[in-house]
Amino acid sequence: MRRMVAETRLHPADLILPAFVREGVSEPVPISAMPGVVQHTRDTLRKAAVEAVEAGVSGIMLFGVPEDTKKDALGTAGTDPDGILQVAIRDVRAEVGDELVVMSDLCLDEYTDHGHCGVLDAEGRVDNDATLERYAEMAQVQADAGVHVVGPSGMMDGQVGVVRDALDTIGKEDVAVLAYTAKYASAFYGPFREAVGSSLKGDRKTYQQDAANLRESMRELALDLEEGADMVMVKPAGPYLDVLAKVADAVDVPVAAYQISGEYAMIEAAAEKGWIERDKAILESLTGIKRAGARMILTYWATEAAQRLAPGTAAR
Numbered sequence: 001m002r003r004m005v006a007e008t009r010l011h012p013a014d015l016i017l018p019a020f021v022r023e024g025v026s027e028p029v030p031i032s033a034m035p036g037v038v039q040h041t042r043d044t045l046r047k048a049a050v051e052a053v054e055a056g057v058s059g060i061m062l063f064g065v066p067e068d069t070k071k072d073a074l075g076t077a078g079t080d081p082d083g084i085l086q087v088a089i090r091d092v093r094a095e096v097g098d099e100l101v102v103m104s105d106l107c108l109d110e111y112t113d114h115g116h117c118g119v120l121d122a123e124g125r126v127d128n129d130a131t132l133e134r135y136a137e138m139a140q141v142q143a144d145a146g147v148h149v150v151g152p153s154g155m156m157d158g159q160v161g162v163v164r165d166a167l168d169t170i171g172k173e174d175v176a177v178l179a180y181t182a183k184y185a186s187a188f189y190g191p192f193r194e195a196v197g198s199s200l201k202g203d204r205k206t207y208q209q210d211a212a213n214l215r216e217s218m219r220e221l222a223l224d225l226e227e228g229a230d231m232v233m234v235k236p237a238g239p240y241l242d243v244l245a246k247v248a249d250a251v252d253v254p255v256a257a258y259q260i261s262g263e264y265a266m267i268e269a270a271a272e273k274g275w276i277e278r279d280k281a282i283l284e285s286l287t288g289i290k291r292a293g294a295r296m297i298l299t300y301w302a303t304e305a306a307q308r309l310a311p312g313t314a315a316r
């Protein structure tokens with residue numbers, strides 16, 4: 001009866017798998033702070049994409065990890081047509097075609113030697129408008145590589161509009177923009193730093209939002225929609241369910257939530273210690289995010305959770 005009257009139902013198609021691909025490795029590299037998640041080789045990424053399709057996952061969000069020697073102040077590897085992310089987009093499209101919505105992180109932090117999401121000015125501050133020019137270029141190389149959806153995640157003002165224009169200019173009107181609309185400067189990104197080998201010292205408080213603020217997210221939302229966002233995202237998910245609920249209530253575009261690295265790590269770590277029941281905690285966390293209003297959920301458990309949600313399996 002609980003199953004019959006459940007108000008919220010998770011479905012494999014709700015889930016999007018974030019995946020890391022690292023340049024120049026022949027074996028996948030485990031991420032110690034995210035047990036079960038790896039930096040893929042080009043080859044294992046293709047396999048992971050196929051597995052996700054088979055499980056019914058609807059999308060994949062790709063992050064590139066360049067060789068350390070390729071990082072520089074401008075993050076040029078991010079706009080190199082043969083940069084690791086672009087190569088990975090082509091690989092995944094070649095492997096799964098349109099069976100997965102192929103998305104890409106559009107941000108410089110994986111490619112800059114200082115680890116910031118943008119380029120810096122003479123004083124070492126992130127230069128919003130100079131960064132927008134880099135994002136425009138990134139959007140174009142990612143679209144040329146065949147991505148379906150770009151995800152500008154750097155929280156620069158005006159990024160959605162610039163990316164939309166850049167795509168339209170080269171005839172990529174059909175590439176959609178998933179805006180990281182409400183992205184908070186969060187301690188829960190910790191394990192992600194290891195996942196992408198980030199060189200960041202300091203924090204992102206000058207461009208990401210303050211955890212204290214909700215109204216600010218509504219302002220960011222209005223701007224992103226005006227600039228042409230096709231979908232919007234709230235991130236992190238768990239600690240920001242009120243933001244998610246409010247955003248979901250306010251718009252008629254699809255709303256995504258990103259269950260981030262630290263949310264993943266907390267459940268895995270507690271489970272490893274025997275302090276919580278892992279499988280139940282995972283589905284409960286995802287159900288909560290869906291209940292709060294997410295149409296799509298980015299989660300490192302996407303494939304596993306989708307497998308467990310498959311018709312005929314008793315998920316709960």
Ligand code: PBG
Nearest residue numbers: 107109153188189192260261262
């Ligand atoms: C920026 C980006 C970050 C994450 C996704 N895109 C890091 C940041 O903003 O500091 C974090 C994802 C996670 O923690 O799982 N490229």
